[in-house]
Structures are given as C-alpha cells and as structure tokens.
Amino acid sequence: MDKLIQKYFFFFTLFVLASTYSLDNSTAPYIFNDLYSLLVQWPNTFHPNGHTIIPGILEPYTLLYHARKDTEIPPPSPEWLAFDPEMSYAVMATKLPGPTYMYTYRTTKSAKVLYFNGMSAAWGEGWLDTQYTVLTGQGKTNGSRNNEVSLWDDYGRAKGLCQWSEQRGFDGIVRMNAGFEIIWCNFNSPSLRLVSSLNITPPGTPEARRSFPFPLDADFGQSSSDELPLHSFRPPGRGPGRGRRPGDGGRGPWGYNTAPLARTGFLEWMRAATRYHSTIQPHLSLSYHQMVSFYYPRYQSLYSSRSGKLMQEHLLWEHITDEDVRTFLDELDSVVSTDLPGTEFDWQAAAMDVVAFWADRIGQTQHLLDGVNSTLNLTDVVRTVQQLSYSSLNPFIAYGDALNASGHDIVFNFRSSPSLSPGTIAPETTALERCTYSATEFLAEPELQILMTSQEYILKMSIETILERLCTDFGTLFAESTDLTDSDSYPTFISSWNSRIDTLVRWLEWPAWLRCEEICDLDSICTMPAWPITWGGGPFGGRPGPGRSNVDFLKPTCRRLTM
Incomplete structure (x- = not known):
C-alpha cells in the first residue's frame, strides 16, 4: 500500500x-505532570516527591560553578556543580566563615547525566525516596538502617549514586532544590575543564574558628548534639540552609557575623531560582523514550498510598515493596544499557x-x-x-x-x-x-x-x-x-x-x-517557597506546619530582594 x-x-x-x-490509565495525570514538569522549577516544588528518573545529555561548553572553603584543585570526587553562580556563592560565602574560592568549569563535550525529578536535592520526607530505592535496592522497611541511609549524609548519597551511575557510563546526577545542580562524579574527567579559580571572599568575612562540612558528610551526627535520626524532621541545633533572618543582626546560620556584601547572597540565590520557574532548565536534553517512573501502572504496591491524596503527599519509599523496587531498577538498568533511539518525539x-x-x-x-x-x-x-x-x-x-x-x-x-x-x-x-x-x-x-x-x-x-x-x-x-x-x-x-x-x-x-495574586514591585520577585532559602518553618521539615495545607503553603508570593 x-x-x-x-x-x-x-x-x-x-x-x-x-x-x-x-x-491501566489511573496514574495518567501523575505521569503527565511528571513529564510536563521535567527540569522546571515550580512544578517540581509543587510536586516535590519525585517518582521519575530519566537519562539525559549535558551540552558541551556549558558553564558550571563550584564554591569551596579551600584551594584543593581538583576537588575530591564526587562534588557539586551549580548552573547558577549565585547558588554556589550563597552556599559558601554567605553561610560559613573563612575564605571562599569560586571555581568555574566548562564542559568540553557532551556529558551523560541521570536526572531525578522533584526536589531531589533537598532534605526532607519524600524528597529523597527515589534515590533511596537506587541506593538500597529495597523499600524502607528493609532498606534504611541496614544500608546506612542517612538524611544528612549527602556525600554518602553522592558516592552511592555515582558508583551506580559511573558503571553505566554517566558523568553526573542532576537534581533540584532552589535551582538545579549536578553531582559531578569525577573531576579528573576530560569532559570538564577548569576555566578560573578566584578568591571571592567578601570583605569583612570572619576567620574560621571551626570547620563544618557542607553538605554534611558521613561524620556529621556522631555526637548527640548534631545527630538527627532519619525519621525526625526537626531542625538540628546547627544546620545549613538557614540564612539571615530579619533582626538577627547579620549573624549567619552558624552563629558568625556575616560579611556585609554577603548578606544578600541568599536573596540573589532566590532570584536565580526563579529564572526558569516555568521554563526548562537550559543546557540539558532529556531522553524521553527512556523515562522510567514509579507512577507507571505496574507498581501496584503504591496504589493504596495515593488514594485520596494530592501528588504533594505521594510518599514512595515507605510504601513500596522490595519486589517493585527490583522491577523498577531492572527497567532503569535496561533503558540505560540499551541504545534504542525511540521515535525522537x-x-x-x-x-x-x-x-x-x-x-x-x-x-x-x-x-x-x-x-x-x-x-x-x-x-x-x-x-x-x-x-x-x-x-x-x-x-x-x-x-x-x-x-x-x-x-x-x-x-x-x-x-x-x-x-x-x-x-x-x-x-x-x-x-x-x-x-x-x-x-x-x-x-x-x-x-x-x-x-x-x-x-x-x-x-x-x-x-x-x-x-x-x-x-x-x-x-x-x-x-x-x-x-x-x-x-x-x-x-x-x-x-x-x-x-x-x-x-x-x-x-x-x-x-x-501557580501565580502571585499581586503584582510584585521592581525590587521583588514572585517565588514559591524554595528549599533551603525560604522554606517556612525551617528548611528541614518539608511540610507547611500546623494549621496550613500544602496547597496554601506552596502558593507563590512576592518577596523583596533587598535587606
């Protein structure tokens, strides 16, 4: 014919x-929302509990930023790279005493990455669930303490994810909180070139008296004053993510005075986080024909946990069976190990x-x-x-x-x-x-x-x-x-x-x-709560607090960008 x-x-x-x-099309709205929201800031904040993993390509010649408190070049692997310099600056120069160094990198060629959707770079209930399934190969009942999963151990997570990813040819893992970041697995990779290293310490920064790792590493939590159990979501006595608050006299989250020029660091990070609030983060191309999701109908163990609930409340790890985790990981392994082109749609x-x-x-x-x-x-x-x-x-x-x-x-x-x-x-x-x-x-x-x-x-x-x-x-x-x-x-x-x-x-x-009901002034931006900058009730809770619904909590509002 x-x-x-x-x-x-x-x-x-x-x-x-x-x-x-x-x-079975009962999960179609969830799959559609995950598809529509890939690499977009506000939708992944509105639906923070990610259920989807998808391979992708980081474009060549993309600028990436890494701030540190030391001069170690290359830094130990794995480490973090931000797409926005404001993110790296705020994490280090704003939060911690002592000198800050900014390392700017550029990719030299296409790099393979694995993207976890939702607020997968934030620390809270539900946000890390998909990563836990990859790291443990099990549901929460069998996969938490036995596999040394810790809410605070982001370096441990990075090492585990990189170990899985590098074996399958990936250079890094893309995640999101207040902006998008990459866990870069090997800083000796020929895919990454150092462009510059600068001492960007703002004048007036106090000298370091004690060093805290950020993100907190596996050694954090060994003392009773620092420990935060996996099931608890109250803020610890000391912790990253709590920037300067009105009336705190310019003191940072660790109790140190913040340099005057650094005090708007978190506000500028918030500005950067809103650039792509409804558009796709540039420099990344995703392989849609390889998208795998726990919302696919085959994962029957999750059905009852979603009944009558919004997507914001869909918790994964505590409900899924070990058998469904193994099925998901088998599918993920299959799609990243094959070279099927798909339709290119x-x-x-x-x-x-x-x-x-x-x-x-x-x-x-x-x-x-x-x-x-x-x-x-x-x-x-x-x-x-x-x-x-x-x-x-x-x-x-x-x-x-x-x-x-x-x-x-x-x-x-x-x-x-x-x-x-x-x-x-x-x-x-x-x-x-x-x-x-x-x-x-x-x-x-x-x-x-x-x-x-x-x-x-x-x-x-x-x-x-x-x-x-x-x-x-x-x-x-x-x-x-x-x-x-x-x-x-x-x-x-x-x-x-x-x-x-x-x-x-x-x-x-x-x-x-999602929209701001009012028109924001020129010194303000319309933004949703952004972890760890403006997450109400402390950045570690992941929930709006007593008397407030998730929907009300996540409504965008105007926030000023001046101190």
Whole structure:
C-alpha cells in the first residue's frame, strides 16, 4: 500500500492499539505532570516527591560553578556543580566563615547525566525516596538502617549514586532544590575543564574558628548534639540552609557575623531560582523514550498510598515493596544499557503544548463559574461558557459540514473526513476523537510503531488520557450550553458545570495555575517557597506546619530582594 495512504489510517491503528495494548490509565495525570514538569522549577516544588528518573545529555561548553572553603584543585570526587553562580556563592560565602574560592568549569563535550525529578536535592520526607530505592535496592522497611541511609549524609548519597551511575557510563546526577545542580562524579574527567579559580571572599568575612562540612558528610551526627535520626524532621541545633533572618543582626546560620556584601547572597540565590520557574532548565536534553517512573501502572504496591491524596503527599519509599523496587531498577538498568533511539518525539514539548492550550481557558472558566451569584446575568454566563468551550474545540469541530447539528451531535456523534490532498484516504471521525488524538495521531504510522519504546507507549497513553478528559468535559459544556433553551434550568446547569470544572482541576493538579495574586514591585520577585532559602518553618521539615495545607503553603508570593 502506498505510504501516503497508510499515513491516514491513523485512527484505525489507534483504535486497534487501544483494544490490544491494554494499559491501566489511573496514574495518567501523575505521569503527565511528571513529564510536563521535567527540569522546571515550580512544578517540581509543587510536586516535590519525585517518582521519575530519566537519562539525559549535558551540552558541551556549558558553564558550571563550584564554591569551596579551600584551594584543593581538583576537588575530591564526587562534588557539586551549580548552573547558577549565585547558588554556589550563597552556599559558601554567605553561610560559613573563612575564605571562599569560586571555581568555574566548562564542559568540553557532551556529558551523560541521570536526572531525578522533584526536589531531589533537598532534605526532607519524600524528597529523597527515589534515590533511596537506587541506593538500597529495597523499600524502607528493609532498606534504611541496614544500608546506612542517612538524611544528612549527602556525600554518602553522592558516592552511592555515582558508583551506580559511573558503571553505566554517566558523568553526573542532576537534581533540584532552589535551582538545579549536578553531582559531578569525577573531576579528573576530560569532559570538564577548569576555566578560573578566584578568591571571592567578601570583605569583612570572619576567620574560621571551626570547620563544618557542607553538605554534611558521613561524620556529621556522631555526637548527640548534631545527630538527627532519619525519621525526625526537626531542625538540628546547627544546620545549613538557614540564612539571615530579619533582626538577627547579620549573624549567619552558624552563629558568625556575616560579611556585609554577603548578606544578600541568599536573596540573589532566590532570584536565580526563579529564572526558569516555568521554563526548562537550559543546557540539558532529556531522553524521553527512556523515562522510567514509579507512577507507571505496574507498581501496584503504591496504589493504596495515593488514594485520596494530592501528588504533594505521594510518599514512595515507605510504601513500596522490595519486589517493585527490583522491577523498577531492572527497567532503569535496561533503558540505560540499551541504545534504542525511540521515535525522537519531544514528549515534554507535546505535554507543554497541551497545558499551554488548555490551562488559561480552564482557569477562566473556573473563575467565571465560581463567581456566579444572584446579581449576574445568567444568560451572559451561559453564553460565555459556550464561547470558552467552543474556542477549545473549534480546531476539531466540522461545523461547516453540519450547520444544523445540535451541540451534542457536532461534538460526540457527527463523523467527518478531513480534507486531504487528492488521492488520499482518511477515516471519518468525531470531533471528540480528533481532539483526543490531536497530539499523538502521527504515532500510528508503521515506521514509528516499530521505533516506539514501552516507555513511550505509556507517555502516549498519559497524554491521550488527559486529552480525552479535557475534550469530553469541554465538549459537554459546549453541547449543553449550545442546546440549552430553557432559561429556568440555567442555575442547575451552571452548578453542574462548576462541579465538573472543579473536579477536572483537582484531577489535573497542574502547576500552570501557580501565580502571585499581586503584582510584585521592581525590587521583588514572585517565588514559591524554595528549599533551603525560604522554606517556612525551617528548611528541614518539608511540610507547611500546623494549621496550613500544602496547597496554601506552596502558593507563590512576592518577596523583596533587598535587606
């Protein structure tokens, strides 16, 4: 059969796939959110408990920064590199006495990295769970103390992750807290070149009287005053992450006076952390066809722990069975050990396109329906709902072929064949079907079917599940608002629409709706809480504290960038 004709049998192939490739789509919203959020700051703060690992490439000639309190070059491996100099500066020059040195590096060629999503560089309940599964190969019941996992031992984590990663050809591990960082496994690697080493100690910095490792190493916690058990999340007597507070007289977190020029270090780090709050961290390319996630439907031991909970509350390590951990690690090992090219489709871009197209319209519709009261003209409300739902669906509605069709029929029943070039054949489909498969129809082409990895099938399922729900809900709003003729029934339908949209928003949990309610002054930035800079109640808790919900706690606010 001619390839041009094959191309347009996409719906037939999709429907065959739907019947033969059975996938549980109950976790589709979670998979979609993880896909959409990869390497984006605010979504990974809003959903801090990462469940996904994905290989990627760090671009050649990327500048990276490493601050230290000594002049050891190269530093012992592994060590940390930041994408933003403000991050490295604040960690060392702002926090600790004694001289500070800034080492600037540049990659000389592409470097293979492994990315852990969520707030995987922060220390708190749930944030480190995926790393613990890699390090221990077990669930929490069997994998905590027996494998010397410690909340504080970030160097130990780095060594363990690098040992696993280097055996599989990776140069480093990418993680996020208030910004993105890389655990670089070998500073003698030819992939990294030192550009400069500078003594950047701010004037007025006090001399060091005692040295504290940062991040805290395996020796921290040996004394009773420093020890923090794994299950406890109260801040210790001394600890990193607590920058200068108003009224502290300029004293740093260790009880030393902070140099005047260093006092805005954490504010500048916060500024840097907001640069990519809704865009992808540059200089990194991810291999979407190799994405593995504990949200994949096969991990049955996690289902009950998510029931009725937001993604912010999805804890992994304490619920997963050893068998599911082994299955996950086998899959991860398989994808990083093979060289399958996949389809080369940019799955994250497709997810972002969906959010960009739908999020504002959903938000506007919800705002309209939430604000309905007795003073509003309900006819105007119905008309606006019709317009908003139509604007979402009009690329897929063949109104010109059925001018007298009802709203319900034109969305759900009327079948139309797309106008294609002469000599081609395309199946007749409904507007709902065209909308549902708008992002993925091309993947039915035989040459792409051959290339698709099992991970891509799951990503495809998640996008189609999201679109089916969106298209169905807005199709219902359009059909009902178009066909509604009895004004006495307006209140009943408006209440039903309001409930439908509220349920949709809760199901989606999109971070795209995060915003500051006020307009920030020019000396301020709109930011979410950022660990360890502005995490309320201390940086080590990972939870908002008594009387506050996670959703309220994680709302962005304006924060001043002056002392």
